[in-house]
Amino acid sequence: MPVSTRSKISTENERNPTMQEQQRLRNPHHGLKEKLKTLTLLYEQQKQASKSLRNSNTAMRERNSIANPNSTITKTFVLPQPPSSSNNDDDAKENQNLIVGQDRIVGFSYPRKVSTTTSAAAPVAAVARRLSMPAPVKGKEEELGKCVSRILVFVRVRPMSKKEIQLSSRCCVRIVNHRDVYLTESANEKDYLRLNRVKGRHFAFDGSFSDSATQLQVYSTTTLELVEAVLQGRNGSVFCYGATGAGKTYTMLGTVENPGVMVLAIQDLFSKIRQRSCDGSHVVHLSYLEVYNETVRDLLCPGRPLVLREDKQGIVAAGLTQYRASSADEVMVLLQQGNQNRTTEPTRANETSSRSHAILQVVVEFRVRDAATTDIVNRVGKLSLIDLAGSERALATDQRTLRSLEGANINRSLLALSSCINALVEGKKHIPYRNSKLTQLLKDSLGGICNTVMIANISPSSLSFGETQNTVHWADRAKEIRLKVSETNEDQLPIHETDADQAKLIHELQKENHEIRMQLAGQQQKLLTLEAQSLASHSSTPPAPSDAKLSTTPTSAQPSEKRRTRSSFLAGTCFTPETKKKGVELAVRTLQRTVKALEAEIERMKKDHVLKLKQKDDLIRELSQKCEKQALTTREVGKREVTRAAGLPVNEPNNVELKSHRLRSPAPTAKKRSFWDITTNNSPSVTTSNGRKTRSHVLSEPTAPPRSMLLQPGFARQKANS
Numbered sequence: 252m253p254v255s256t257r258s259k260i261s262t263e264n265e266r267n268p269t270m271q272e273q274q275r276l277r278n279p280h281h282g283l284k285e286k287l288k289t290l291t292l293l294y295e296q297q298k299q300a301s302k303s304l305r306n307s308n309t310a311m312r313e314r315n316s317i318a319n320p321n322s323t324i325t326k327t328f329v330l331p332q333p334p335s336s337s338n339n340d341d342d343a344k345e346n347q348n349l350i351v352g353q354d355r356i357v358g359f360s361y362p363r364k365v366s367t368t369t370s371a372a373a374p375v376a377a378v379a380r381r382l383s384m385p386a387p388v389k390g391k392e393e394e395l396g397k398c399v400s401r402i403l404v405f406v407r408v409r410p411m412s413k414k415e416i417q418l419s420s421r422c423c424v425r426i427v428n429h430r431d432v433y434l435t436e437s438a439n440e441k442d443y444l445r446l447n448r449v450k451g452r453h454f455a456f457d458g459s460f461s462d463s464a465t466q467l468q469v470y471s472t473t474t475l476e477l478v479e480a481v482l483q484g485r486n487g488s489v490f491c492y493g494a495t496g497a498g499k500t501y502t503m504l505g506t507v508e509n510p511g512v513m514v515l516a517i518q519d520l521f522s523k524i525r526q527r528s529c530d531g532s533h534v535v536h537l538s539y540l541e542v543y544n545e546t547v548r549d550l551l552c553p554g555r556p557l558v559l560r561e562d563k564q565g566i567v568a569a570g571l572t573q574y575r576a577s578s579a580d581e582v583m584v585l586l587q588q589g590n591q592n593r594t595t596e597p598t599r600a601n602e603t604s605s606r607s608h609a610i611l612q613v614v615v616e617f618r619v620r621d622a623a624t625t626d627i628v629n630r631v632g633k634l635s636l637i638d639l640a641g642s643e644r645a646l647a648t649d650q651r652t653l654r655s656l657e658g659a660n661i662n663r664s665l666l667a668l669s670s671c672i673n674a675l676v677e678g679k680k681h682i683p684y685r686n687s688k689l690t691q692l693l694k695d696s697l698g699g700i701c702n703t704v705m706i707a708n709i710s711p712s713s714l715s716f717g718e719t720q721n722t723v724h725w726a727d728r729a730k731e732i733r734l735k736v737s738e739t740n741e742d743q744l745p746i747h748e749t750d751a752d753q754a755k756l757i758h759e760l761q762k763e764n765h766e767i768r769m770q771l772a773g774q775q776q777k778l779l780t781l782e783a784q785s786l787a788s789h790s791s792t793p794p795a796p797s798d799a800k801l802s803t804t805p806t807s808a809q810p811s812e813k814r815r816t817r818s819s820f821l822a823g824t825c826f827t828p829e830t831k832k833k834g835v836e837l838a839v840r841t842l843q844r845t846v847k848a849l850e851a852e853i854e855r856m857k858k859d860h861v862l863k864l865k866q867k868d869d870l871i872r873e874l875s876q877k878c879e880k881q882a883l884t885t886r887e888v889g890k891r892e893v894t895r896a897a898g899l900p901v902n903e904p905n906n907v908e909l910k911s912h913r914l915r916s917p918a919p920t921a922k923k924r925s926f927w928d929i930t931t932n933n934s935p936s937v938t939t940s941n942g943r944k945t946r947s948h949v950l951s952e953p954t955a956p957p958r959s960m961l962l963q964p965g966f967a968r969q970k971a972n973s
């Protein structure tokens with residue numbers, strides 16, 4: 252408890268007067284020292300007491316705020332401690348209280364109490380949970396049957412740059428509650444007129460990120476749900492807007508150590524696809540373009556400027572290469588390649604300033620079974636990730652250089668963007684999309700059926716206050732843009748349940764995916780088919796199955812006109828260097844296989860031919876031998892007959908031989924008689940020497956068999972049997 256130091260000292264003196272006297276003589280400051288010591292002790296005690304009191308008060312207030320969440324709606328805000336990297340020079344204003352009206356700061360007061368706002372250290376995940384996809388906005392449109400949503404707008408403050416710190420600039424941005432943004436225009440100390448007229452402004456967004464927010468936090472709060480929606484067949488776009496050097500490219504692309512939204516979205520997309528489809532039914536196509544000085548250029552395949560055209564799918568860049576990507580790594584390579592082709596130049600505000608607007612578009616195409624109709628439907632989701640070039644102030648001293656021309660074009664397109672935002676907010680019928688290439692390309696994201704997220708990047712430095720204020724103003728305006736709720740893009744494919752139909756579908760899908768390869772191989776295959784057919788007709792054999800297959804392939808490769816949807820349109824123009832190479836390899840392999848099959852066929856036919864010729868030769872040889880034998884026998888019989896007629900003795904064994912020969916010979920029928928059969932004349936019967944009656948057989952000379960008969964298939968067998 253507080254004790255009077257004066258009384259303490261006097262009691263001491265009374266108790267020991269001589270000692271006190273002695274001490275005073277020795278050291279005249281002794282009393283003062285003692286007094287100081289006691290005072291310090293007292294001060295420490297008081298400090299401890301007030302600290303414990305403050306703690307208990309805070310705990311009580313927190314309990315109250317949980318019980319009554321509306322208690323946070325207070326008109327007096329105390330700004331939280333500035334971020335570690337922010338400038339500490341403005342300590343005097345650090346505890347300024349902003350008296351807030353409905354949405355804007357209307358004045359200032361100085362604090363007497365300790366802050367009651369939510370701790371700035373609350374996890375960003377809580378914000379992410381709070382921010383779901385835009386709920387449909389009730390209003391006129393809903394009455395008309397149209398469901399509308401709005402653009403989600405986030406603000407991200409980058410840390411102070413070294414240059415800004417060196418120039419001793421102050422921090423003019425405060426983020427509160429991961430949602431509110433306070434801008435304080437700090438007057439120059441020497442500007443005495445404005446010193447007392449320091450203005451402050453308050454804005455509330457769907458989410459705000461301080462300079463300490465990580466890339467992952469930004470991604471998970473802004474884009475994660477869009478990726479999910481794309482995998483359900485919806486369109487989504489994210490674009491970064493802000494002044495030059497405000498951190499747009501850092502947010503979108505990031506660095507190797509801290510990858511940005513584009514990289515994280517691609518990685519997430521592929522990991523989600525992997526989880527969903529084991530059969531690889533998802534097809535991902537990728538395109539990357541830039542708008543530089545009002546010309547559209549392909550970043551993945553640089554060449555001539557592209558022309559924008561409007562068709563059923565919206566605005567498309569004619570001739571833009573659509574690469575098919577099968578993994579996140581493949582996309583990273585393409586992204587890197589595209590960024591190398593992107594126009595960047597050092598400017599006053601940024602060492603690596605992007606001088607163009609870059610749009611990375613990822614199209615995911617897949618087939619799913621509709622839960623309601625059980626039909627298989629084709630769905631397409633499109634994600635556009637846009638890194639805009641930064642607006643910049645043109646100084647009067649600026650020369651008409653390329654940089655200033657670029658700057659003017661950037662500003663013009665951003666101005667066109669703001670006019671579109673204005674027209675959309677005001678609900679005008681005509682939206683001036685055609686004023687610039689950028690707005691034409693953003694038409695889908697701003698006024699179409701799309702889930703759109705805008706990230707406004709700002710610098711905390713008071714040196715960039717004007718740009719920051721401008722960015723935040725447009726971001727605030729963009730919040731009011733109403734969009735149609737993104738529906739799933741799907742084509743109905745009435746496919747039935749049978750396995751055969753499913754197999755047909757798989758086959759059709761494969762055909763669609765390999766259309767370009769088939770086109771490459773088609774011409775050569777046609778030639779080979781013709782060759783094979785001519786060979787087959789020469790050899791007069793029925794066409795081999797391989798030939799039949801060849802002849803049907805080019806027709807089956809023709810895309811079905813009936814099923815030509817957006818998907819097939821994409822498949823027709825998509826290829827990656829990898830797939831292109833694979834396609835050529837496949838075509839070569841197919842050709843080699845075909846040539847091999849043809850060679851084997853020719854070889855087989857040759858062998859057949861040789862075998863047949865050999866068989867014919869054998870047959871002829873055999874026949875001629877038989878004929879000779881027959882002729883010999885006939886001559887013998889003739890001789891014997893003559894001998895018998897002359898009354899000379901006949902050699903019996905010969906008769907026996909003849910008899911046996913006759914018995915062995917098959918009874919020739921009229922029809923089946925062949926040229927080698929013994930010709931039976933209707934000659935009168937002759938009585939043999941043993942008294943038996945027999946017909947006299949006159950064996951005619953054997954004639955050569957006709958060639959056509961020799962070629963008869965059963966000829967050799969019949970002959971052998973006989």
Ligand SMILES: Nc1ncnc2c1ncn2[C@@H]1O[C@H](COP(=O)(O)OP(=O)(O)OP(=O)(O)O)[C@@H](O)[C@H]1O
Nearest residue numbers: 409410495496497498499500501601604605640641
């Ligand atoms: N959140 C951040 N954390 C750390 N560094 C950042 C952050 N944001 C931006 N930077 C740094 O600030 C500098 C400028 O950023 P960046 O190039 O992304 O600006 P920009 O808005 O894209 O500019 P421009 O429009 O001229 O291309 C870079 O060096 C970048 O690394």
